[in-house]
Amino acid sequence: MRAKATVLRIAALVAILTVTGATAMAAVRADSGRFDRPQRGFAPSDTVLEAASPERAGLDPAPIREAERTIAGMAESDYVDGHPLFAGAVGLLAHDGKVVDTYATGSALRYADGEGTELPADEQVPMRDDTIFDIASVTKLFTSIAVMQLVERGEVELTSPVASYLPEFGVNGKRDITVEQLLTHTSGLEPSLFLWRDWPDRQARIDAVLRVAPQDEPGTTYTYSDLNLITLGLLAERVTGDPLDEVVADGITDPLGMTDTEFNPPERKLDRVAATEFQATPARGMVRGEVHDENAWSLGGVAGHAGLFSTARDLGVLAQALLNGGTYDGERVLRPSTVLQLFTDYNSEFPGDSHGLGFELDQIWYMGGLTSPSTAGHTGYTGTSLVIDRQSRSVAVLLTNRVHPSRSWGSVNPARQAWAGGLARALAVEPTTGSRAWFSAIGDDNTATLTTPRLDPRGREATVSFDAFISSEESDRLVLEASTDRGATWTTVPVRARGSGAPKGTVTSLSGTDHRHWWSVRARTPRAEDLTLRWRFTTDGNYTARGVLVDGIRVMGARGVLFDGERHPDRLDARGFTATDR
The missing domain is CATH 3.40.710.10 (DD-peptidase/beta-lactamase superfamily)
Structure with missing residues (x-):
């Protein structure tokens, strides 16, 4: 093997x-x-x-x-x-x-x-x-x-036993240990x-x-x-x-x-x-x-x-x-x-x-x-x-x-x-849309949120699209959430991401450090007449990578655009997120 x-x-x-x-x-x-x-x-x-x-x-x-x-x-x-x-x-x-x-x-x-x-x-x-x-x-x-x-x-082969070069090593059950295994x-x-x-x-x-x-x-x-x-x-x-x-x-x-x-x-x-x-x-x-x-x-x-x-x-x-x-x-x-x-x-x-x-x-x-x-x-x-x-x-x-x-x-x-x-x-990370993206690097044991204003999908589902750049520990997660009661309670919105290294299928959060590319993310919200969305980035008590970026936020309803984050960034409530051109 x-x-x-x-x-x-x-x-x-x-x-x-x-x-x-x-x-x-x-x-x-x-x-x-x-x-x-x-x-x-x-x-x-x-x-x-x-x-x-x-x-x-x-x-x-x-x-x-x-x-x-x-x-x-x-x-x-x-x-x-x-x-x-x-x-x-x-x-x-x-x-x-x-x-x-x-x-x-x-x-x-x-x-x-x-x-x-x-x-x-x-x-x-x-x-x-x-x-x-x-x-x-x-x-x-x-x-x-x-x-x-x-x-x-x-002069040395990785798969050769160490005992081939140091015969004294090949005792007490070490006869087959290889150079590679030491390395x-x-x-x-x-x-x-x-x-x-x-x-x-x-x-x-x-x-x-x-x-x-x-x-x-x-x-x-x-x-x-x-x-x-x-x-x-x-x-x-x-x-x-x-x-x-x-x-x-x-x-x-x-x-x-x-x-x-x-x-x-x-x-x-x-x-x-x-x-x-x-x-x-x-x-x-x-x-x-x-x-x-x-x-x-x-x-x-x-x-x-x-x-x-x-x-x-x-x-x-x-x-x-x-x-x-x-x-x-x-x-x-x-x-x-x-x-x-x-x-x-x-x-x-x-x-x-x-x-x-x-x-x-x-x-x-x-x-x-x-x-x-x-x-x-x-x-x-x-x-x-x-x-x-x-x-x-x-x-x-x-x-x-x-x-x-x-x-x-x-x-x-x-x-x-x-x-x-x-x-x-x-190091630079160019925004995907416009001149700025929303960045969070909150450190250990913390939470950052980026929240839309209240939206009215007229009792129907809404479609959410955004781009995400993720550099976080696996346990430090970016989650899209929805509230239909003016922020009193929040539920996770499943998302699908596309791009190099993106998770396959529908997932409930985004995390990881094994990629360095923007992902294109899509989701559908619950049916509602009063809808608020937020991106929540939460870290545990140890180890923080670069952080996360969110860009190109757009919410579409049955009758058109409900919210465009590029046109109205001032309407986003950013707590732990900052607008950056890098």
């Missing part, structure tokens, strides 16, 4: 590559900056990052500035329980090769101990655009790329082991990883596991004959000019490195310049799951190289067909855990409004995240030192969503 699925995926990748010709590339350039016109194929291979204003990139600067304010507020001293959510952050936003924002706030070093005792002001270190962060599990992307380079060279976290291995605590030295820790038994039957479940990537790092070392830090440098960071991306950064860069946690167990004190992850630290700072340090700019370069199809500034690190494998879901059997080869896909909890089935990225425990949206050719990098001084101070997922969401909402 898995072999057949792999063949089908390869056929799909070949088909995608076949249609990516000069004509398609011309269309891509013409559609630049239009969120509602998803790009096909890769960006031009000569695209390199350059600074530009949001306006020059065709973006609305207001949502980006709002995202900056949100991130800055989270670094304030009293943001939550008398302390900041994180000491500081650096974010980068890029669209179509243009870096539209690089933003630094807060402190790279602020605290003296794990209790939150602040250092004297002259000993604190502010964040800078070029601050170097421990990127934690974002390291996994580099290890995955290094393995895929070996696949390209024919997609379907190997059955448990999330982690206390390598630093329970084994005495590096070799004993490596042996423990190689000998561990699966906790689940391989291929039957998704379990995110550091052990998968530690093993892949060891595989890369065994196949190449070089240590992993050299493999990553030679194959990825040196060719791409990522001069601040490395394991174990040198002492001369310490003044630019953001501090992480004050660790009492193990007794490391305030960790700065060494990897935070205890297992990576116990392996000498170099491991397949964690250990890399990097900057927002360097991670932006990596992302742009992938958007370009594996090349940047004349240097190729992957073939286009391989890059597509990073962005193709291999975990369709495990809904909610979409995963390319090494890259997470479609994770709204940190990708926010940029999420889609082809949006790739990863997060890191220290408070880092990288989001790469192929459809809009956009990149969101957010690096925080959220574990400084303590890992218990809270989750930065709201910051990750806000940062990616700011870029998503800055």
